[in-house]
Amino acid sequence: MTKIIMIGISLFLINTSLQGEEFSARRQFCKSKLNFKTLNSSLLNKENLLSFENEGGLFNGGVCWWHSRFQRNALYLAYFRPDLPAPTKTSEIKKIIRKIIQGRVVTKIPGFQNLQQFSTKYSKLIQRKLNQWQLRDGFVFQKWIAGLSGKSKASSDYVLHLIDRLYQNVEIEKNIAYTMLQMSGIVAHAWLVFKVSKTLEGYNLYFIDSNYPDTPFIYQYKNGDKFFDFKWYGNFIPYLKETKEPVRMKNALAQYCQTN
Numbered sequence: 643m644t645k646i647i648m649i650g651i652s653l654f655l656i657n658t659s660l661q662g663e664e665f666s667a668r669r670q671f672c673k674s675k676l677n678f679k680t681l682n683s684s685l686l687n688k689e690n691l692l693s694f695e696n697e698g699g700l701f702n703g704g705v706c707w708w709h710s711r712f713q714r715n716a717l718y719l720a721y722f723r724p725d726l727p728a729p730t731k732t733s734e735i736k737k738i739i740r741k742i743i744q745g746r747v748v749t750k751i752p753g754f755q756n757l758q759q760f761s762t763k764y765s766k767l768i769q770r771k772l773n774q775w776q777l778r779d780g781f782v783f784q785k786w787i788a789g790l791s792g793k794s795k796a797s798s799d800y801v802l803h804l805i806d807r808l809y810q811n812v813e814i815e816k817n818i819a820y821t822m823l824q825m826s827g828i829v830a831h832a833w834l835v836f837k838v839s840k841t842l843e844g845y846n847l848y849f850i851d852s853n854y855p856d857t858p859f860i861y862q863y864k865n866g867d868k869f870f871d872f873k874w875y876g877n878f879i880p881y882l883k884e885t886k887e888p889v890r891m892k893n894a895l896a897q898y899c900q901t902n
Contacts (some may be wrong), residue, residue: 663725664752671721672899678816681717685836687820688856689756690717694765696772697854700780705772705820709852710832711887712772715745718756718891728753735764739771745891748898758856794826794878795869801879805845805863807814808882809838817888821849823870833880835861847880 674680684690692713699705720742729735729752741749754760761768811819812835823831836858837848843862851859853874861872869877 667725668721668899672895675718675895676899681858682818682836684717685850686835686858689758691758691850692716692768692852692855693758693762694769695855698769699775701774705769705776706852707761707830707832708772708773708775709747709855710834712743712768712775712819713757713850713855714820714834714851714887715742715816715891716803718888718895719745719748720757720760721748721750721755722754722760723750723752724755726752732767736771738769739764743771743775745887746893747894767884794824797880798866798868801868802865804879804881805838805847808835808847808880809840811882811884812836812838820883820885820887822881822883823878824876824881825875831875831878835880 676682692709692749696704696706696709717807738749738751740866741747751760754763765851801832808821810818811817819835821833821835823833825831831851833847833849833851835849837846839846839848841862844862844867847863849859849861851857861870863870869879
């Protein structure tokens with residue numbers, strides 16, 4: 643009887659300890675994600691960025707739009723627990739990737755410290771899902787056509803209006819902005835703009851580019867400019883893509899942190 647009691651006490655203490663670790667990890671996760679300044683600055687750390695560049699896609703033309711959205715979704719909702727056993731089944735990994743793509747709930751990723759580590763090991767699986775996401779948006783929901791709109795040059799007043807709105811979205815509304823770069827013709831790229839600061843001459847835009855995912859960049863916009871001219875892309879105009887995704891993810895994060 644004494645042995646049974648001792649075993650019971652030991653199991654209780656172990657369970658209490660595990661609950662304490664879970665509570666502590668969740669609290670730290672929520673603290674970092676609910677603070678926009680902390681969330682924002684985490685993009686400066688390559689450990690929180692995808693390990694592979696934009697590639698693949700239809701006709702091997704890349705999946706920059708979906709690469710950027712996956713990156714943003716993971717930044718908001720991926721919850722890494724390196725202290726827990728990593729999943730061993732491919733089906734489990736696919737489920738994690740699918741949940742990040744959907745961007746509707748906080749997704750626990752056991753056995754990994756960060757997105758860089760997770761995406762390094764499962765880059766092929768993630769890439770395959772990004773390719774499928776692109777095809778689904780294109781052929782099922784026809785979102786490509788909606789994305790390929792806008793001018794690559796415009797009046798300086800119009801461009802300033804777009805950048806003012808981008809500033810409002812990032813700095814006032816506290817979003818990481820998914821921004822479409824409309825180039826000449828039907829070519830379009832995407833940036834994740836995570837900071838916009840005012841200068842005496844205009845604005846500085848801080849962004850992540852899926853073609854160079856582990857290196858944050860700064861673009862200096864000057865009042866009077868009729869287009870952007872970035873070294874790899876020529877002339878273009880950045881258009882903020884205002885969707886329900888950020889609000890949905892922030893609501894999911896708030897609900898998770900409130901109930902846990």
